[in-house]
Amino acid sequence: MNRVNFRPMPRQISPNDSRGQMTVYFKEENRLRDKSSFRLLLLSGFFASCFFLIVIKLTIIAGSDGTVNSGYNKKISEYESRQDIVDRNGNILATNIPVYSLYAHPEKLLDPEFAAKNLSLIFPDHDENKLLKLFREHPKFVFLKKSITNNEKTQVLELGEPGLRFGERELRIYPNGSLLSHVLGRTKIKEISTTESSIEGISGLEKMFNNQLIKKGLDRDPLKLSIDLATQSVLEDILSDGTNFFNAKGGSGIIMDVNNGEVLAMVSLPNFDPNLRVKLNYSSGNNDMFLNKAVQGTYELGSVLKIFTAAMAIEMGTFSPHTLVDVSQPVKIGKTNPIKDKSWIGDKISLKEVIVKSSNVGSARIISSFEPEEQKKFLESFGFFEETGLELPEANIRSSVGSDPWTRYKAAMIAIGHGIRVSPLHLAAAYATSINGGLKVTPTILRSSKNNNNRVRIISHSTSIKLREIMGEVVNSGTGKNAKIDGYSLGGKTGTAEKYDKKLNKFNYKKNYASFASFFPLHDPKYVVVICLDEASNSYKKTNKRIAGNTAVPLTAEIISRVAPILGVKPEMIDSGSLYDFRVDFISDKGRLSEN
Structure with missing residues (x-):
């Protein structure tokens, strides 16, 4: 049997070799030993690398959460x-x-039941x-x-x-x-x-x-967006408290820049949380929360539209703010029901007083001086019968007046704010146009550096100033006097329209839509504020009058007093006089609503 050496052996040297070949022997043995050691180190390094790679892979697998990402x-x-x-x-x-x-x-579950x-x-x-x-x-x-x-x-x-x-x-x-x-x-x-x-x-x-x-x-x-988060928060907070305080079904509010049409705040109540996936349920009525009342809802807004009758009369040159108007008798047109005021307010009053006292008779009498077609064209110029242009899919709404002919009676009803359905956004844009010097405003929800040098003039600058003065007097001594604010001057017009009740087949005086369109500051308008309340009831008053002057107006006053500083509007050196008693309650308790 032949012996097999597992390690190379050095060449054998005879011990009798006298020429010193033993030295050669040991050198050869050392060479082979060094060569074997190098191979062992190389092999050990290979196995160590494999071990560490396996450890790293196991660590990755142990820390994996099973997430599929793959790029x-x-x-x-x-x-x-x-x-x-x-x-x-x-x-x-x-x-x-x-x-x-x-x-x-x-199929990869270890225990499906578990x-x-x-x-x-x-x-x-x-x-x-x-x-x-x-x-x-x-x-x-x-x-x-x-x-x-x-x-x-x-x-x-x-x-x-x-x-x-x-x-x-x-x-x-x-x-x-x-x-x-x-x-x-x-x-x-x-x-x-x-x-x-x-x-x-x-x-x-x-x-x-x-x-x-x-x-x-x-x-x-x-x-x-053009939205200001702080302004939006104030508007939504106060309007929400206000609808609860007045037991209203809902409400809407808009704050808009009068010059460039930028919407700084927009609220529709009831609202919803978009983080929650709520499905429409028409039987429960929750679909109402998804309706943007500020742009989608159209309503007969009542007397808040009377200012456009005054604007037309002044712009046409037929009337001045001081022209006397006969309001002694109701206005009867053909076989229709007479248009009358709720109470007698005099024989003759000025056009300015017609707006300040919100006379139905006076407004109907003024519009009778014009052809119905003239009224239609004038309202068209303010954009009432076209889409507002706001960048929302729900804003593709236009004001409506029905399909019946635009007769003199219809013109008289529209002059007092009935017979025409308008969205709060249309109203805000039209008010901005009327008080910014007469230049048409296109609402926008986007923040833009574009200027509006190419805007169309709707009314003269002179007419615009006169309208400001008239609406300033509405707040000073008229139906909007409960909007007075210490340090700030503002103007506006109220509107209260009874809602048609299909069950009763007539207008229900217990259900109305109260609105207040206002602007501030009075002599240098910067912002328009439109507040609308659906079926508000001021039950804190014994008379329980549901008019805008007792609901939407004081609510607006509270909103403006809060947002004006946020928007950088400095207080003016004016004395608003004694505040309305409800307003004192309204701003008590750190600004929250109170019935004390």
Whole structure:
């Protein structure tokens, strides 16, 4: 049997070699030993590297949460991420946060019964038996939740089921809750899979600018609005308290720049929280909360429209603010019901007093001096019968007057604010035009650096100044006197219109729509404020008068006193006199409403 050496042996040297070949022997042995040591080190390094790679891989697997990303984050950031929406100062109104969806591969579940039982505990909306049935019927894939919280994700991970997996996507959120809900609108998940989702706007700005908000590429600016978050918060807070205080069904409010038409605040009540996915239920009546009353609702606003009758009379040169108007007798046109005032206010009063005292007879008498077609064209010039142009899909509403001919009686009814249905936004834009010097205003919800040098003149600057003076007197001594504010001068016009009751088949004096269109400061108008209340009842008064002067007017006064400093309007050195007794109660208790 031949012996096999596992290690190379050095060449054998005879011990009798006298020429010193023993030295050669030991050198050869050392050389071979060094060569073997190098090979052992190389092999040890190889195994050590493999060991460390395995440890690193196991660490990664142990720390993995089962999330399917595979470049998804990059895809979201570059392509699918929806742009933010911010106010004029950069405050975030709508943004995105990363969330996780939950799905299962039932065939990979170690214990389907255990998974179903515990998932039903984590997610009470899932029934254990239904989950087991889904796992059996769909062994390959079951989608469980569109989005889950981090806490829910942790609980699912603790189950230790390899068949439960997560997919990353984005969730649209609105940090301010219900604030500005009708303007921002709502979204829905159009398409969703384990690795991606597609969000689509279904109302408001989210719908109007849907394509722009999902613009591809990383270099994208947020959608900047003209809205001022602080002003919006004040308007919504006070209007909400006011509707509750007056037991109103709802209300709306708009604050607009009189020169460029920028909307700084817009409220519609009742509102909703766009973070909550609420479905329409017509039987429960919750569909009313999604109606933007400020732009979609059209109403007979009553006397608030009388100012346009005065504007027409002055602009045509037929009347001046001091022209006397006969109001001694009701106005009878043909076989129609006579137009009359609720109480006798004199024989003859000036045009200015017609507006200050809100005389139906006086307004009807003034418009009788003109042809109905002239009135129609004049109102058309203010934009009443066209869309406002506001960048909301719900703002495609026009004022309506019915299909019947524009007769003299119809003209007289429109002159007193009846027979024409107008949205609060149309009213705000028309008021801005009437008091800004006579230049037509187009409302906008977007913050823009564009100037409005090409605006159309609707009335003369002289007429505009006269209208300011008339509406200033409405607040000083007329139906709007409860809007007086220490330090601020303002003008405006009230309107109270009884609502038609279909059940009674007549107008119901117990149900009305109260409105107050105002502006401030009086002599250098900067902002228009329109407040409307649906079926408000000032039950704190024994007479329980539901007129705008006792509801919408003091509410407006409180709003202006709060937003004027925010908007940089400095107080004036004026004395508003004694405040209305309700207003004293209204601003008590840190500005909250009070019935003390």
